[in-house]
Amino acid sequence: MPELPEVETVCRGLAPHLEGRRLVRVEQRRPNLRTPFPPRFCERLTGRRVESVRRRAKYILMHLDDGGVLIAHLGMSGRMIIAPERPDSFDKHDHVVFETDAGTIVTFNDARRFGLMDLTVADALGDHPMLRNLGPEPLGNEFSGPELARRLAGRMTPIKAALLDQSVVAGLGNIYVSEALYQSGILPTRTAASLKPEEVDRLATAVREVLERAIAAGGSSLRDYRQASGELGYFQHQFAVYDREGEGCPDCDCDRSRTGGVQRIVQSGRSTFFCAARQR
DNA sequence: CGGCAAACCTGCGAGC
């Protein structure tokens, strides 16, 4: 899925088309995604004005003029597609269709249906089960080396798995964890507790930098992901290690015969990519 | 509680 940079890019694409606009029609084309839609989903949205489109971790939050908040998650394959008018027909994976008072159509399409949508109210947003346990935003002021160190302390799980844990830091996924560990020179197999303060500082900096660079590139387009505008992201061309098994990493490109190049291992069921020559 | 595998669901590319 979309990790933090992709969700951020989608929010920025949606905002100019939705903020200040009224939803004149909302259609739900199946009974559930990963979870059931909340009761009266379409009715509760219809007629509401969208006040803001924001991101928290990998969630899209749309604040409405009645104090309601639409929470949307893109799962692995979810997309938001903007069109200037109603299409002649819908794809079988077009699950939700929003129409604004400007005539714009925003379609949520999600082949694998790992995405979800829910409704809550702004006052209770922080208590929502999906948001309650999230760690700090890695691009926010509350995220720092010491804060990350505090959340990693004592954990004997590999640092790769710890960074995927959304309660440690919110928004990282499989791509950007590999990239941040590479950039900070830390092996993904190290236990979280084994990192020295200086290493955690480097890691926190790398997390921030990798995410910022990815957002600047419009995210990464591997299979399904597109910006809401339909454009591809292009950060995938800047991957140092992700999905580059056997290739030279950027720092040992000419030295692959000696270093063996980028390696792929499986940790808690998911691919991890790293360079053993650059990460310790 | 911590850590890991499996489950949720569909599509695509590789290999036979």
Added chain:
DNA sequence: TGCTCGCAGGTTTGCC
């Protein structure tokens, strides 16, 4: 051409 297998950006659950 068509089949099977493995793999995919996430999160939750249940088991040890």
